[in-house]
Amino acid sequence: MDKRLDEIAEAEAIFVDAMPDRNEREIVLRQLLRSADVANAIAPSAWAVTLLRDGFRLNVGQVEVLVFKVGIVRMNIAGHVGAAPFVGEGFFGANYRSLSKPQCAFEGDALQLKRVVGSIQAGHDRFIRLAALTAAGIPRKGTPFRRSHSEGLMLYARNFLASDASEVDRSDEWVPQEEMVGDNLFVEGARLTVQVNAFERNPKARAQCLAHYGMRCAVCDFSFEAVYGPVANSYIHVHHLKPLASIGKEYVVDPLVDLRPVCANCHAVIHLRMPPYEIDEVRAMLYDVTGGTQR
Known part of the structure; x- marks a missing residue:
């Protein structure tokens, strides 16, 4: 139990340092839980979130699907860059060779993410699904990043959002x-x-x-x-x-x-x-x- 508390405290310290603003932190943590939930619903053993010194990385299989570093969020998307709704500042092409095309990504800060997430979430969910399933449509079994999975970050995110809700x-x-x-x-x-x-x-x-x-x-x-x-x-x-x-x-x-x-x-x-x-x-x-x- 003490180890789990230590992991939560470490995640909180890193995340608060990387994103001091509480409202912006909520946006990013909510997206982390949302993306992990989608992956878990498709392939429960094939996703992991790695706590970095300045953020986190969520992988499904071998592919990054959501990355946060030093105040910037990157969400990978199944869709054509330049085609609505993946248009404008912050969108660019992506090329993960193990996944089918089209692919693109959004990159921006928490407030920019908040403005566009409603329109790009479905494309992000499709990208997670691509990463979670084999070419035959079978849920993947495992991810090489499971060894670095941070349950402490996941618990911190849930506790943070629950404490916000209780207020x-x-x-x-x-x-x-x-x-x-x-x-x-x-x-x-x-x-x-x-x-x-x-x-x-x-x-x-x-x-x-x-x-x-x-x-x-x-x-x-x-x-x-x-x-x-x-x-x-x-x-x-x-x-x-x-x-x-x-x-x-x-x-x-x-x-x-x-x-x-x-x-x-x-x-x-x-x-x-x-x-x-x-x-x-x-x-x-x-x-x-x-x-x-x-x-």
Whole structure:
């Protein structure tokens, strides 16, 4: 555990030095997680992120797909340079001989990336897919860069984005079956009256749960962002393993013990009965139907 904390601290120190502005850091870290999510959805063992002295490099197979160094981001894209939307300052041709053409790339600072990412993300996702699949369309197995993979950077990125999310004022946000995340102790369950009885959800507990477990469903491994894009980059349900409605009183929540991220579909199935199904039970249902292959 101490080693993991050291890795997170090292990643934070390097990244803060390379990009002191917090808002710009958020843009780049969000893109890192998005790109890694896409790669992981296609070929889970074929990607790795390497922490550099002044940034990072995300590889899929042997190919760079996203690079950040000294405030500049490079995103590789499947598309023709000079053809919309890959037009203007910051776009140039690329030539990775192991991948099919056309290829190009965008290079710019975080604010420039923010302005264009909505229009180039699909092309970037296609480039990742090219790098993640063999010529026969089979997901690649492994990458030579896995030895230098920095899980500390990935955890730092998730923690950073989760802490940003927890600072948003959600005082007016009450959802009967949605969970939200206190500092050291997390008290939940205070009953409110909102036409129906609902239980108070603590947004900091949610944030800590997601910082630890990530944004993928604990049942089926589904990622909303990987499928729907940036509009869904922070969307996931958080499930209480011990239903608050069955407790009927305040209790102290441990976000890592009591909470799990789940997609909307799996969350609905979990609550098809009372008491709810266990996560392992729903996972077994999914495997029985798909023959052991997650969706």
